[in-house]
Amino acid sequence: MPEKKIRVLIAKPGLDGHDRGAKIIARALRDAGMEVIYTGLRQTPEMIASAAVQEDVDVIGLSILSGAHNTLCPQLMSLLHDKGMDDVTVVLGGIIPEADIPALKKVGIAEIFLPGTSTQDIVQFIHKRLTH
Amino acid sequence: MSADSKVSTQAVAPIHPSSANRKPSDKEKSWEENTLRPTLAKNPERQAEFTTVSAYPIQRLYTPADLSGWDADRDLGHPGEPPYTRGIHSTMHRGRLWTMRQFAGFGAAEDTNQRFRYLLSQGQTGLSTAFDLPTLMGYDSDHPLSEGEVGKCGVAISSLADMEVLFDKIPLANVTTSMTINSPAAVIWAMYLAVAEKQGADWKKISGTLQNDILKEYIAQKEYIYPPEPSMRLVIDTFEFGVKNTPKFNTISISGYHIREAGSTAIQELAFTLRDGLEYVEWGMRRGLDVDEFVPQLSFFFNAHNDFFEEIAKYRAARRIWHKAMVERYKSQNPRSWALRFHTQTAGCSLTAQQPYNNVVRTAIQALAAVLGGTQSLHTNSLDEAWALPTEFAATIALRTQQIIAHETGVANTVDALGGSYFVETLTNEVERGAWDYIEKIDALGGMVAAIERGYPQREISEASYRYQMEVDKKEKIIVGVNDFVTKEKPLETLQIDETVAARQAERLSKLRAERSSGEVARRLSALRKAAQGTENLMPYLFDAVKSYATLGEICDAMREVFGTYEEIAIT
Numbered sequence: 001m002p003e004k005k006i007r008v009l010i011a012k013p014g015l016d017g018h019d020r021g022a023k024i025i026a027r028a029l030r031d032a033g034m035e036v037i038y039t040g041l042r043q044t045p046e047m048i049a050s051a052a053v054q055e056d057v058d059v060i061g062l063s064i065l066s067g068a069h070n071t072l073c074p075q076l077m078s079l080l081h082d083k084g085m086d087d088v089t090v091v092l093g094g095i096i097p098e099a100d101i102p103a104l105k106k107v108g109i110a111e112i113f114l115p116g117t118s119t120q121d122i123v124q125f126i127h128k129r130l131t132h
Numbered sequence: 133m134s135a136d137s138k139v140s141t142q143a144v145a146p147i148h149p150s151s152a153n154r155k156p157s158d159k160e161k162s163w164e165e166n167t168l169r170p171t172l173a174k175n176p177e178r179q180a181e182f183t184t185v186s187a188y189p190i191q192r193l194y195t196p197a198d199l200s201g202w203d204a205d206r207d208l209g210h211p212g213e214p215p216y217t218r219g220i221h222s223t224m225h226r227g228r229l230w231t232m233r234q235f236a237g238f239g240a241a242e243d244t245n246q247r248f249r250y251l252l253s254q255g256q257t258g259l260s261t262a263f264d265l266p267t268l269m270g271y272d273s274d275h276p277l278s279e280g281e282v283g284k285c286g287v288a289i290s291s292l293a294d295m296e297v298l299f300d301k302i303p304l305a306n307v308t309t310s311m312t313i314n315s316p317a318a319v320i321w322a323m324y325l326a327v328a329e330k331q332g333a334d335w336k337k338i339s340g341t342l343q344n345d346i347l348k349e350y351i352a353q354k355e356y357i358y359p360p361e362p363s364m365r366l367v368i369d370t371f372e373f374g375v376k377n378t379p380k381f382n383t384i385s386i387s388g389y390h391i392r393e394a395g396s397t398a399i400q401e402l403a404f405t406l407r408d409g410l411e412y413v414e415w416g417m418r419r420g421l422d423v424d425e426f427v428p429q430l431s432f433f434f435n436a437h438n439d440f441f442e443e444i445a446k447y448r449a450a451r452r453i454w455h456k457a458m459v460e461r462y463k464s465q466n467p468r469s470w471a472l473r474f475h476t477q478t479a480g481c482s483l484t485a486q487q488p489y490n491n492v493v494r495t496a497i498q499a500l501a502a503v504l505g506g507t508q509s510l511h512t513n514s515l516d517e518a519w520a521l522p523t524e525f526a527a528t529i530a531l532r533t534q535q536i537i538a539h540e541t542g543v544a545n546t547v548d549a550l551g552g553s554y555f556v557e558t559l560t561n562e563v564e565r566g567a568w569d570y571i572e573k574i575d576a577l578g579g580m581v582a583a584i585e586r587g588y589p590q591r592e593i594s595e596a597s598y599r600y601q602m603e604v605d606k607k608e609k610i611i612v613g614v615n616d617f618v619t620k621e622k623p624l625e626t627l628q629i630d631e632t633v634a635a636r637q638a639e640r641l642s643k644l645r646a647e648r649s650s651g652e653v654a655r656r657l658s659a660l661r662k663a664a665q666g667t668e669n670l671m672p673y674l675f676d677a678v679k680s681y682a683t684l685g686e687i688c689d690a691m692r693e694v695f696g697t698y699e700e701i702a703i704t
Contacts (some may be wrong), residue, residue: 010704014265015265015277016265016285018353018354018394019354019394020481023597023598023703023704024597024598024601027704028598030704036704038702038704040700041702066285067285068279068284071279095519098623115484116613116614118615119605
């Protein structure tokens, strides 16, 4: 029986439309054998949490470049908790000042990938995290 | 591992792989046989193939053999004359330096007003406004979707009252202002014109630039509100209004910058931008506007990426293509329509979060390419670009970079210093040819709006962007400090946006709504809605609405009701 594919939701919350990073990650994870669902632009935390439940994903990858991460990430994490999705791994990529990282990890973001991260590093992180 | 150590396994490049029509001189042939061949046999080159950042192949040496059929008078010409390869003014930067126009905006209007006045006091020669995401998307600061975004990526402007604060003590009669806004551009422009009117500035004399380029939003930056058809109508409304009322204002800045930032190649940036330009010209003509009346008010905006000569070739080719298109496709008679004027911004996407001080060097080289390419104005990015909006310290170095290029390097002492270089002329020809191929493909798809609806430019950019990322991941392209020459470092101090901005804005908005005449606002919004259903020019209605202190969100909502909104088909 083939191994179950890792299911990933790539989401772009907030009003920003800069989707170069989100699209590259979606494609790189797909090329690495994962099942990737891309939400498209301008998703509210509610929309992302519902999509995560509906698609029964293992991982949510958020892309935020606008500086709204401190507002959007805690909202999403608390919605996921309400929906009983505490085991989903949430990772974040984008323009995130280092000073904000501890608080984001505290609300449950598993990892924050800053500019310059290679796609292999993200693939490896997800594989390692989900096989443990 | 250093960039040098990985190459010894690579194959040797052919002696000269370019076209079969190439007819090298006897001298060149003898050099290939007697000098080059023995060298290659002994010391192979570092790589089998050398390519630009856009993956465009670059040859070892360019000689007169690469320019057979090239005619200096026809293809190069002289500055200030067609085909404008050498620049649009006869004296270029000897006559007048480019405008140093640093893009700035954050927080509430009073915060940005202060930064503007600081930049002007430091010798900056024009203003350029960055708006926050709620403003760019046509939402007021107190809209639920604005939460967390107010004042973050730019300044929050929700009504004419905010715009009055933004330009407080800045005389719009003397300062030229660029406004980076697209979907709600017509509304923000109406606010700007209202402030100018209040200051007593003559509309016929004020100058500046409205970005107002919706096509590249669908293609690249994705800050669209309405579907293409009504969006294009709004753009053409500003053209028509501008011709009659503000003859010195650039009613659009047709932008390749964002296309490049989304991951396109240099040729794609050039081709899609110019094809967007042709699309605007065609829609304007369909409205019944005279090409030679409105085209002189169209301006362009390009990226300055890392690959120095490719960028210079891009700017030179841009001018040649635009001239040809205006004269041949649209039978333009007015030289002011032929000369492509452009702003440049150095490539934000090329800057690294790692070792951020290296970004000063990257930016300086990119800015130099823009200057040698004949730019009319320039924004240089700050070293902290990959982290946050710039601190005053970082923004000052960015401005100083331009001042050093202008006053110390000597590059502004002559016009088109690289003209006649075998390499630069060949690359200019090749980049031009590549762009025309794309333009013809888009013509065949039925124009840019049709191509966008099919996802054509979006897909081309997506492919190029992924290919580049793979090259970086495999270290086929080296980025210093990122995939090579890595060191440990301390975090950078970045600008913190005051978290009270959203609350201040919300308070200001509720005060505004309480104090203004709600009957007047309702009447003017309803007049706007009615006009939007018809075919009239909407600018006068927008102007009336903003003067009643109707908010940006209310005005955009009135048009949302009539026009609907746009959803893209996401391509991954």
